[in-house]
Amino acid sequence: MSDLLARHRAVMPNWLALYYDEPIEIVSGKGNRVVDASGKSYLDFFAGILTNMIGYDVPEVREAVERQLATGVVHTSTLYLMRGQIELAEKIARLSGIPDAKVFFTNSGTEANETALLLATYARRSDQVLAMRQSYHGRSFGAVGVTSNRAWKNSSLSPLNVHFLHGADRHLTPFRGMSDADYVAACVEDLRHVLSTVVGGDVATLIAEPIQGVGGFTMPPDGLFAAYREVLDAEGVLFISDEVQTGWGRTGSAFFGIQNHGVTPDMMTFAKGLGNGFAVGGVVARGDLMDGLHAVGLSTFGGNPVSMAAANATLDYVLDHDLQANAARTGALIVDGLREAAPRLPIVGDVRGKGLMFALDLVDPATGAPAPALAARFMEETRKAGLLAGKGGLYGNVLRMAPPLTLTVEEAAEGLGIIVDALETVNAEVTS
Structure with a gap:
């Protein structure tokens, strides 16, 4: 060794x-x-x-992958119809609860978050983004820009104009000992203050993990994001829930982490567990947001037939059991x-x-x-x-x-x- x-x-x-x-x-x-x-x-x-x-x-996943490998088709691309990709997208769109949802597959959570940020900033014609303190959203240029953890942040440079909110930092002296209700009220007041002071015009989106992964599984009180959403909706700000770690029933109390707050976001990003070890990520979003981009797009490996076989089998297993x-x-x-x-x-x-x-x-x-x-x-x-x-x-x-x-x-x-x-x-x- x-x-x-x-x-x-x-x-x-x-x-x-x-x-x-x-x-x-x-x-x-x-x-x-x-x-x-x-x-x-x-x-x-x-x-x-x-x-x-x-x-x-897991036999169900292994056998699904083996069946796909036996066809000889390990890869095509999004330039062709892929039955497994469509079937998985239908399931995710239905489970998300997002109205008229559409799905775009990527290779990782980092790439999924980049896609969601592109959709939001394009729709709102703004580079201004809100994110949470202590957050982590990936290692690429844009994802690092919305990451708020110095140990994981290699550069202060960013394609985005980002402002960070409270919500998972109750250990700090100003918030220590507060009740859930008082802490939520303080965080919402902070959000209103940010919108009144440091942003200039329209804000594109808030991106947030319902439970922070790299941040140490820190989490806001249930209901914080519902309270945030009221303020965001009044300003037209979109909401992205980063479900890369919290999705697919892991929290026990909800299938997606954000549902613990009684909120349906405009977009959710996902990855990690869906493929049970095979590389898969993606975004599920309102159809108007997903369809809004004017340029042609594709993903060479996103929705890969082998990954889709694994992901379909994994999601079915989660639901069936x-x-x-x-x-x-x-x-x-x-x-x-x-x-x-x-x-x-x-x-x-x-x-x-x-x-x-x-x-x-x-x-x-x-x-x-x-x-x-x-x-x-x-x-x-x-x-x-x-x-x-x-x-x-x-x-x-x-x-x-x-x-x-x-x-x-x-x-x-x-x-x-x-x-x-x-x-x-x-x-x-x-x-x-």
């Missing part, structure tokens, strides 16, 4: 993050577990960054267990989550300050115990986890036990 790591470092960029002091190579997977090159098995609680949404080696309900059930078991354990663990500053999307903030028990070193230590402990987790957050101190939606009750209990044991070990090291 040291040889492989040396080869990686010789030819891959040094900013390409690798987990663990001794990075692992995953060589096989089945169900909700993977095996590394040394033969060690892990219960996967990060799922390829929320992408292996229904686990590994009611995995949204399973996410609610197993997620509650884990989050409730973490909240029960947290009071005896001073290193745990916060526990939050919806469905199978949950996080822990690790803090210095003496000062309450974010403790990224403790998050890294936790990662080593869970790896040793056979569980893969994720980390992130604005300060690098957040443990974020999102197991496959197929997680069983038994696996949820097993994972919870490993997490609590790891927290107890790290806590004892710090407090002793």
Whole structure:
């Protein structure tokens, strides 16, 4: 493995993050577990960054892909009719709840967000965009412009004129201790103030993650985006919900994350879990917005026949097995267990989550300050115990986890036990 790591470092960029002091190579997977090159098995609680949404080696997905490969047609392009693409678009348009919805497929969430921003700025004839503090929307030029997390922002240059809003930063002193209602009111007042002071004329859109992914699974109170929408509608501002991480029933309480706020956006972007490991992304938008562009367009690989076969099979599996309900059930078991354990663990500053999307903030028990070193230590402990987790957050101190939606009750209990044991070990090291 040291040889492989040396080869990686010789030819891959040094900013390409690798987990663990001794990075692992995953060589096989089945169900909700993977095996590394040394033969060690892990219960996967990060799922390829929320992408292996229904686990590994799923017969329905594998067989759908194999049927497509057997035709000999791995690629055509959007210049030709593609039955699988049309069928998937019909399903997504129906599930979105967006009136007269149309769908455009891309290869990733970054590309999907770029497309949505193009549609919004074109429709509104404005480069002015609102986004949320602590947000992350991708690594391309425009997506970085609407990203508000310094650790992921390589350039201040942007094709957009962006202003950032409050909504997922209740840890800040001005908002700490506020009720949900008071915090929503303060954020809406801030939005009105932004619209009255720092923008010039029409604003194109607000783009927001219902639950911030890279931001550490931080989330506003349910209803914030409904309150925002009232103000935005009065100004004609469009709303893009970035569902790259929150879509397809993961929150348990809604099929798309924004539905927890009682809002139907003008556009939603999606990617990650829909292909269960195959590259797929896209935008579902009001038909007038999607049709509004005057120039000819296409996507060479967007809607690729093999990816469409995988995505159709994955979405059908989610719906046929009611995995949204399973996410609610197993997620509650884990989050409730973490909240029960947290009071005896001073290193745990916060526990939050919806469905199978949950996080822990690790803090210095003496000062309450974010403790990224403790998050890294936790990662080593869970790896040793056979569980893969994720980390992130604005300060690098957040443990974020999102197991496959197929997680069983038994696996949820097993994972919870490993997490609590790891927290107890790290806590004892710090407090002793």
